[in-house]
Amino acid sequence: xxxxxxxxxxxxxxxxxxxxxxxxxxxxxxxxxxxxxxxxxxxxxxxxxxxxxxxxxxxxxxxxxxxxxxxxxxxxxxxxxxxxxxxxxxxxxxxxxxxxxxxxxxxxxxxxxxxxxxxxxxxxxxxxxxxxxxxxxxxxxxxxxxxxxxxxxxxxxxxxxxxxxxxxxxxxxxxxxxxxxxxxxxxxxxxxxxxxxxxxxxxxxxxxxxxxxx
Amino acid sequence: xxxxxxxxxxxxxxxxxxxxxxxxxxxxxxxxxxxxxxxxxxxxxxxxxxxxxxxxxxxxxxxxxxxxxxxxxxxxxxxxxxxxxxxxxxxxxxxxxxxxxxxxxxxxxxxxxxxxxxxxxxxxxxxxxxxxxxxxxxxxxxxxxxxxxxxxxxxxxxxxxxxxxxxxxxxxxxxxxxxxxxxxxxxxxxxxxxxxxxxxxxxxxxxxxxxxxx
DNA sequence: GCAACCATGATCGAGTTCCGCTCGGTGTCG
DNA sequence: CGACACCGAGCGGAACTCGATCATGGTTGC
Numbered sequence: 253x254x255x256x257x258x259x260x261x262x263x264x265x266x267x268x269x270x271x272x273x274x275x276x277x278x279x280x281x282x283x284x285x286x287x288x289x290x291x292x293x294x295x296x297x298x299x300x301x302x303x304x305x306x307x308x309x310x311x312x313x314x315x316x317x318x319x320x321x322x323x324x325x326x327x328x329x330x331x332x333x334x335x336x337x338x339x340x341x342x343x344x345x346x347x348x349x350x351x352x353x354x355x356x357x358x359x360x361x362x363x364x365x366x367x368x369x370x371x372x373x374x375x376x377x378x379x380x381x382x383x384x385x386x387x388x389x390x391x392x393x394x395x396x397x398x399x400x401x402x403x404x405x406x407x408x409x410x411x412x413x414x415x416x417x418x419x420x421x422x423x424x425x426x427x428x429x430x431x432x433x434x435x436x437x438x439x440x441x442x443x444x445x446x447x448x449x450x451x452x453x454x455x456x457x458x459x460x461x462x463x464x465x466x
Numbered sequence: 467x468x469x470x471x472x473x474x475x476x477x478x479x480x481x482x483x484x485x486x487x488x489x490x491x492x493x494x495x496x497x498x499x500x501x502x503x504x505x506x507x508x509x510x511x512x513x514x515x516x517x518x519x520x521x522x523x524x525x526x527x528x529x530x531x532x533x534x535x536x537x538x539x540x541x542x543x544x545x546x547x548x549x550x551x552x553x554x555x556x557x558x559x560x561x562x563x564x565x566x567x568x569x570x571x572x573x574x575x576x577x578x579x580x581x582x583x584x585x586x587x588x589x590x591x592x593x594x595x596x597x598x599x600x601x602x603x604x605x606x607x608x609x610x611x612x613x614x615x616x617x618x619x620x621x622x623x624x625x626x627x628x629x630x631x632x633x634x635x636x637x638x639x640x641x642x643x644x645x646x647x648x649x650x651x652x653x654x655x656x657x658x659x660x661x662x663x664x665x666x667x668x669x670x671x672x673x674x675x676x677x678x679x680x
Numbered sequence: 681g682c683a684a685c686c687a688t689g690a691t692c693g694a695g696t697t698c699c700g701c702t703c704g705g706t707g708t709c710g
Numbered sequence: 711c712g713a714c715a716c717c718g719a720g721c722g723g724a725a726c727t728c729g730a731t732c733a734t735g736g737t738t739g740c
Binding site: 277302303304314315317318322323324 | 733
């Protein structure tokens with residue numbers, strides 16, 4: 253199986269949609285709804301985002317929004333899901349290009365992908381905010397956390413068998429990176445390079461200590 | 467000036483209250499409102515918290531809530547502010563008891579205080595969530611971020627002069643610690659010890675590298 | 681072939697409900 | 711009795727519902 257196949261571009265998509273789109277036009281509409289939401293998130297932030305705005309900008313009626321999403325939050329969750337998929341895809345591309353040999357190399361590609369998307373993908377900030385509290389808010393397994401996705405990607409990319417220990421360290425690394433990178437973009441739309449550099453350094457140090465090269 | 471004096475227990479309190487309470491009973495009411503809000507945050511999360519709930523649980527009318535707070539978010543901000551003050555106080559206590567000599571020792575006390583409050587203080591989770599997006603959402607200086615508070619505390623506790631470099635490293639450390647600790651409590655009300663331990667280790671390693679003892 | 685047909689997916693938007701917040705009137709403290 | 715504190719019906723707006731309407735693509739009869 254080629255390395256890109258697990259990037260999941262054609263996976264079942266948002267978990268919480270009400271109705272799977274059958275016809276082509278409706279799949280388009282769903283994407284346009286998410287695009288609208290993404291733009292609005294960037295423009296006014298996600299708590300001021302209203303379902304009416306989403307509908308209007310996408311040229312749809314409010315009812316259409318609720319055909320696909322059970323509630324306002326679900327739109328944001330779906331938006332995050334799409335962002336995660338794009339992150340996966342881009343990470344895989346970078347990893348293939350770099351031909352990483354260590355966990356650290358691979359994770360560095362992940363950081364690069366994250367930064368790129370933060371800069372280019374509208375509404376990517378959602379990655380940091382929707383996380384807990386809004387999500388299932390219980391049950392460990394309910395949340396397919398970013399770290400798990402990354403572990404899967406790594407397994408494919410550099411043929412690592414990920415045991416519980418590596419999963420744990422990756423989760424810590426992801427938490428740290430997410431926090432620092434989000435700080436980098438908090439007051440600077442282009443992302444403060446100082447924080448980004450520090451993020452790479454911190455994560456590399458963390459992953460290389462007691463883990464050496466794999 | 468004794469070390470505890472900057473803990474700010476009797477500082478002007480929430481920045482965004484509408485009316486400073488004059489009579490004693492109203493100060494009590496304000497605290498009861500915050501207590502109610504804290505409980506509700508723990509029970510159903512802060513986006514499902516409604517002003518009506520706060521009022522009802524505190525045995526007050528809705529109008530009373532709005533006598534003290536301009537809007538719903540202000541309640542959460544005030545709640546966070548109170549939590550930060552208690553964090554300061556507890557940190558100072560622990561630092562005094564430990565008689566710390568290095569930045570790391572002091573920060574470790576901060577972590578301990580944070581964990582304690584996460585366990586004992588209702589609604590303390592708010593510390594992690596209210597941060598950006600909801601707050602001023604622009605202007606670097608507008609946000610009195612936790613890292614700045616910590617820097618102030620350290621300055622008092624171990625007489626450090628905090629330059630820009632230390633501020634930066636502290637901010638990184640705070641971001642990391644906040645992220646990992648919040649993860650520790652995300653699915654475990656008591657806080658997953660493994661994450662807490664890893665948090666101490668990570669922060670210690672980070673602060674001791676290239677900074678040595680102060 | 682193809683045109684009429686129709687089951688079902690997709691869309692619509694007025695209407696309902698619920699929530700944030702106001703404001704003028706009523707208690708209660710000093 | 712003046713100022714402080716409190717009350718809660720009511721207003722505006724946003725989340726969400728639901729029955730009516732339109733579009734699509736497969737089926738049927740010729």
